[in-house]
Amino acid sequence: MDEKYFPEKIEQKWQQRWNESRAFEAKSDDPRPKFYCLEMLPYPSGFLHMGHVRNYSIGDALAWYKRLQGFNVLHPIGWDSFGQPAEQAAIKRGVNPRDWTEENIAHMRGQMQRLGISYDWSREIAAHRPEYYKWDQWFFLKMHERGLAYKKKSPVNWCPKEGTVLSNEQSSGGICWRCGAAVEKRDLEQWFLRITEYAEQLVADIKQIENTWPEKVLKRQRDWVGRSEGAYVDFGIKDSDQKVRVFTTRIDTIYGANAIAISAEHPLLADLLQGSSLKNDIEAFAKKVKAEAAARSREEEGPKDGMNTGILAINPFSGELVPVWVANYVLMEYGTGALMSVPAHDDRDFEFAQKYSLPVRRVIERVSHEQESIAHDEAREDQSLAMPHAFTEYGILVNSGDWSGKLSTVAMKEMASYAAEHGFGEAAVTYRIRDWGVSRQRFWGAPVPIVYCEECGTVPVPYDQLPVVLPPSAEFTGTGAPLAGVSEFVNINCPKCNGRAKRETDTMDTFVDSSWYFFRYCDPRNATVPFDPAIAAEWTPVDQYIGGDSHAVMHLIYTRFWTKFMRDLGLVSFDEPVKRLLTQGMVTNRVEGTDDWKAMSKSLGNGVDPDEMIAAFGADAARLFILFAAPVENELRWLESGIEGAVRFIRRAYTMVWRWHDRLASSDVDHDASTEFSPAARALRRKTHQTIAKITNDFEGLHLNTIVAALMELFNELSNFDANPATAPAGDVFAVREALESLVIMLAPFSPHVAEEMWESLGHSRGLLNSARWPQSDADLARREELEIPIQVNGKLRSHVFALPEVSEDELRAAALEDEKIRSIIEGHEVVKVIVVPRRLVNVVIK
């Protein structure tokens, strides 16, 4: 140990030692309890940003803590290395995506190592390597076997200028993000994964994680799946044997239906309008609606628009005839693409009815007290005529035939049963979630393992021919599917009949890669299966997952889906892959010239380079600051002066160790019954044990910021402890050793390099990992010897008394009333009562 703190030197020294001793490699077959600590794997863009640094600092703190607590910790990392940016680099700069990606990985791996994150590098994986994506393809084939992977025509965002498919994000506002051309909807054959098959489980199993995942994530997942209970009802068509099926969550309002509204794309339209004079008009209208929907940005809600088809439908409950309208607000993708319009009790239907002057009939009344209900009865007729807006609450049915007088909640159940009994409907559950489109007309992804044979049709690639390896390169023009232009890839012999065949040229969505990667970490080099189920069972489910909440739906729902599928394959035995989830807050920085704090980004110019931070302050200080500055789930505002504070703290602690290390390392001072502890030494030991208890407790809730504060408090107490290292008596030396060693061990999760250095200089030459254990708090030592009890008068703090912890209530009361200050205040007043909270406070109530 040097006298002065040189972070660069210390950090390099320990990174090298960790590396040489393979200090963080996790081993199977370990009798200790396991802990799987996982951070979301990064996309190798080339550079770590502060969000990554925060993510890994949080994870590493937990991994260190668990390791020091005696757990067998798995803490791996890898690369989500397929995706668009590599292909963009190829298009723009002509570089090979593979080379670009590998270079970026190499650089970012170096950055992670300079941060000193305790990863098990022997388990590193990367999605773009054939030994990994082979298993993406394997899973795809398993799904295909079970009918969970299928192909269908589906509208995609299509840029006509570039001849390529765009994601929703790339086509927001109906404009291509690259060339600015107007985006079209095109029907293309695409591969889908049947996530809808698992919709119910994705909602129901939320109860398994509801206390350990953030509520905001679960909420978004519930919304995403969009489970909705209601009923299907069939409306007959007059003068036809056809019928229109609608979905409704409010069957209780069916007597108020004034029309059926159907989507412009509804398949019945073509049939029913055969020979109708309106046919052309309706078709023109449908076209217009489609065009407007495509042009509209996702947020906007255009005005209601519709057209009467002249068709009449029959309300199966009332027998009433209602017109069938085509309406622009009815979505073909949801429910049945048709709905019953009940303007009195639905805002959208109300708006629609207003526009076209359709009748509004009220069939639900507010449940109210009897008198009010009489008053309402008198006014009912008027209300029906001139409602200002829809009444969308549950209530009591009126004007509803035999159902009048029933409560909505009751009627909804009974009417659905009634419909089922009479064969014109049934209770139903619908979901908003759609099947997961995984086809990408791109190069840099896992090829879909499918072959199209002129004779045999669609043929899955046999398992023993996996992986379908990406060709080394392709023409990157930015238009069309690059793989389609690589003839040696495309043209092959059919695996079934050996005849002429072509490969599928779509690659898979990169979310496929990240849906199961953390299972691969358990058994990363397995060449025969994605992972050995027995080995995975040793580590999974993940005990703690940490990442940004930007993945609240996509990744985190796909991985839940994938896990359930793997469970059905018999690969895992649980429903949920992640026990606890933490969504960390963003790292923001001031945007130059403004008062805005925004997420760091290149385009805003407010980014901070982790390497510069490490060079200027050291990784230990940077990590300490990040974890101290805000609770992990809060936004973190980047302040350089805050890092300087962290450096100061580390340097002071380091200097303290330097002052004491000769004495502590050379003497084997321990205490026995004869050791005398001065009051100051006892106070220091008390603080030490209180701090251990607090920090251990805070770790369970990942309150890392208050842990750092507690470490600082302990250090401050230690600084105020007045003892000379050369001459201090045994009791003092022991108290200092206990405080200092506890401080160093508990600092390790935050600033591991300097903690190792200090630990070594305190006489533990074998290093932290092998010799240190998390300190234990002794409750007896942590207990206060004397309490300072506040005394209130009428709830206002007025004085204090000192008392022993075992003081009785009566003694406390007496002490309070004898206190000089309290006596002077209560003099001349009647003491109504005295509240004594044992060990906490006294409150004297006077009149």
Add this chain to the structure above:
RNA sequence: GCCGGAGUGGCGAAAUUGGUAUACGCACCAGACUCAAAAUCUGGCGAGGUCAAACUCAUGUCGGUUCGAGUCCGACCUCCGGCACCA
């Protein structure tokens, strides 16, 4: 519009079951060291009030429950985030 979450010093933030509000840090101020500055160390630091104290007021606003409310209840305001024609 709907649904979540949050409002505490100049700033980031603390505060077991309701029990001493503002821990810890940053910034700032003063002092020591220095020819000087930086660094470092020591002290101060919610607002008003006072030589100092006493005291008064303060956790978004208004009300309530309680001996006692940042914490519980009701109404409202503001900010942030998500969803958005989902029948």
